[in-house]
Amino acid sequence: MESNIDNVRAQMRKGMLEYCILCILAKREAYASAIIDELKAANLIVVEGTLYPLLIRQKNQGLLTYRWEESTQGPPRKYYCITDKGREQLGDMDTAWQEMETAINTLRG
Amino acid sequence: MESNIDNVRAQMRKGMLEYCILCILAKREAYASAIIDELKAANLIVVEGTLYPLLIRQKNQGLLTYRWEESTQGPPRKYYCITDKGREQLGDMDTAWQEMETAINTLRG
DNA sequence: TTTAGTACCTTGTATTGCATAGTATTAAAA
């Protein structure tokens, strides 16, 4: 049986990963593995099979673009960067996040 | 077409309502309509069809109990109150929430 | 006795998030 808190975390995380991706790419462009590393550094464990569909979806929504860059350590890397539309969406997400923080503080206080 | 921020809010909210219910009931027992009112006061709009199944599930998980109380303004009310197990779960959820806050601050900072 | 207000509950469904598992490509290392 799965521990309860794991499920709680999983549920809370839903809808947050897209926000996290935009947060990362708002600071600098990055390729998938680097994004995964940064998420891991923030204690959010994400695997490739989770991240790629998200990146593709955000790219298709016009929130991201990408460019190829050669690497001496394997195949070319796909560097994603945020678009103007992506920054706009990120602003909306900041707002939503702050509202959620406010709501929790109101209820918990 | 639905506005983007509404969708963002909806996604972020997923998984948060159970936490919010426990937050409310940790302060005082309440019946469904009162819970909806308090959620609304925190800018979280929830309808009955959403709340009732959640309350029933949390009751079945042993997180809540309830007692009936007569009302002079209509049918009896079902007052829910949080159990010890519910407070334990609430503690886990507080932890998960704080971890999420930390993660976002790390990524956004 | 009908109507309005309050309260509780159920069912079905759209959405969709994301995990699992597997494939393909490149270059360096053995």
Add this chain to the structure above:
DNA sequence: TTTTAATACTATGCAATACAAGGTACTAAA
């Protein structure tokens, strides 16, 4: 030359949420 490590990508499907819509039942007032 073969293996390994790093990277990119796809397909499939489970699990879970929250909402919409509809139903039941009790009380009091018109």
